[in-house]
Amino acid sequence: MTERPSDPASRRDFRAIAVQPQWSAADFVSAAAFRAWMRSQLELSRPHLAPDRPNLVVLTELNGLPLVLRGTPLAARAGTFERAALLLFLRHLPRALPTLLRERVSPIRALQLALSAGNTRLYLETCRDLAREYGVYLCCGSAPLPRYRLEGRRLIREPGVLHNETVLLGPRGELIGVTDKVHLTPDEEAGGVDLTPGRIKALRVFPTPVGDLGVGISLDAFRADVIGRLEAQGCTVLLQPDANGAPWTSLEGLPPDPANVRDQPVAWLESSWQAAATGQSIRYAVNPMVVGNLLDLTFDGQSAITARAGDAPDPRSYVLTDPRPGFLALMPWVEEPGPEDRNAERLREVGRHLAARSGHPRENRYRTGVLHADLTLPPDHVPTPPRTPHEDALAALLEGRARLPEPSARWPWLAGAAALAASLWLARRRRH
Incomplete structure (x- = not known):
């Protein structure tokens, strides 16, 4: 059994909440739709907020990525990510093309950078307002964010850089810190949304009343170098925002060993569950999916809050894995295992039915919900890390001390050409 301090004054008692939402392209076509979707997740959390202790709400990975769809409803109905990306690039060509040429980046990164000012402001201000309104410590999930520095009252963007970044906020909407994803999946690299990998040496731990928080975004929580660096700094609560881009009961094979193919839930035991079960300083982990x-694109999984075996002795686990201690809270999958033969294949078939473009009546019928667990830690002992220039810039934006200027479109005559090209391309796609 994990040792716990007996004196209530010498410990931190708090509640951790993991939200498992369902998204769709329609949630990102306007600022109002995005705010409503984000608010719905805090509303799901509201009945579970503890009135007698601080609350930590953890949202999911890349919940800001689809904001590139904002203002282009046609792209949200394009059917595939590839078509949507092309349509968006054509739609925003007057702004994206100068970025592409000047910063020497790919079209997909140029598109995201060209739209980053408005989308960054909307994302951060929405999260700030929700943290304030609900009075919670908020892990905002993650979003593609540029690197900024503060010059006077203006935020200046570093050319070409776009990280998968988590922002941590306090209950007054104040910035606690940011963390960049270090290990990118193939879909986040040049052949996909083309993000910039973070630096392992930049990972830090942030002491708060809701734990000494370290962030391992999705794949980072599987990697020994990330977990080792966070543990070396005294991380007690690991946050793993996640967006698993595959059916939950499909097979997985990722770098560094893509030949190591296994069931997704089996692989997931090597992230938050393992970090909490075998960690030195890490006592708990929160993994919303x-x-x-x-x-x-298909996204599926089982959100979880994990702990050491002594703190979570009841055996349970993900589908396709054997029950075990270490799960304080676990979201059921859409279908629980049964006693019949070939159970694993039946669950894999259900996963295929849920997936995008399956045509099955169960397509897109996933399970959503909220998990919570009351956690206890010793008092603060981790020093607060100094802020980076990027954090200073974001803090100034959130506090209203600085602004993010919206770049004006160059070569406005391209707007008409872009719209014409988009319409011709779409017409051709319909004919074929």
Whole structure:
């Protein structure tokens, strides 16, 4: 059994909440739709907020990525991510093309950078307002964010850089810190949304009343170098925002060993569960997972809050894995295992039915919900890390001390050409 301090004054008692939402492209076509979707997740959390202790709410990975769809409803109905990306690039060509040429980046990164000012402001201000309104410590999930520095009252963007970044906020909407994802999946690299990997040496731990928080975004929580660095700094609560882009009961094979193919839930035992079960300083881990079919992309999983075996002795686990201690809270999958033969294959078939473009009646019928657990830790002992220039810039934006200027479109004559090209391309796609 994990040792716990007996004096209530010498410990931190708090509640951790993991939200498992369902997203769709329609949630991102306007600022109002995005705010409503984000608010719905805090509303799901509201009945579980503890009135007698601080609350930590953890949202999911890349919940800001689809904001590139904002203002272009046609792209949200394009059917595939590839078509949507092309349509968006054409739609925003007057702004994206100068970025592409000047910063020497790919079209998909140029598109995201060209739209980053408005989308960054909307994302951060929405999260700030929700943290304030609900009075919670908020792990905002993660979003593609540029690197900024503060010059006077203006935020200046570093050319070409776009990280998968988590922002941590306090209950007054104040910035606690940011963390960049270090280990990118193939879908986040040049062939996909083309993000910039973070630096392992930049990972830090942030002491708060809701734990000494370290962030391992999705794949980072599987990697020994990330967990080792966070543990070396005294991380007690690991946050793993996640967006698993595959059916939950499909097979997985990722770098560094893509030949190591196994069931997704089996692989997931090597992230939050393992970090909490075998960690030195890490006592708890919170892993929310988004579900839903976004255009032709499938996202599925089982959110969890994990701990050491002595703190969570009841045996349970993900589907396709054997029950074990270490799960304080676990979201059931859409279908629980049964006693019949070939149970694993039946669950894999259900996963295929849920997936995008399956055509099955169960397509896109995922399970959503909220998990919570009351956690206890010793008092603060981790020093607060100094802020980076990027954090200073974001803090100034959130506090209203600085602004993010919206770049004006160059070569406005391209707007008409872009719209014409988009319409011709779409017409051709319909004919074929």
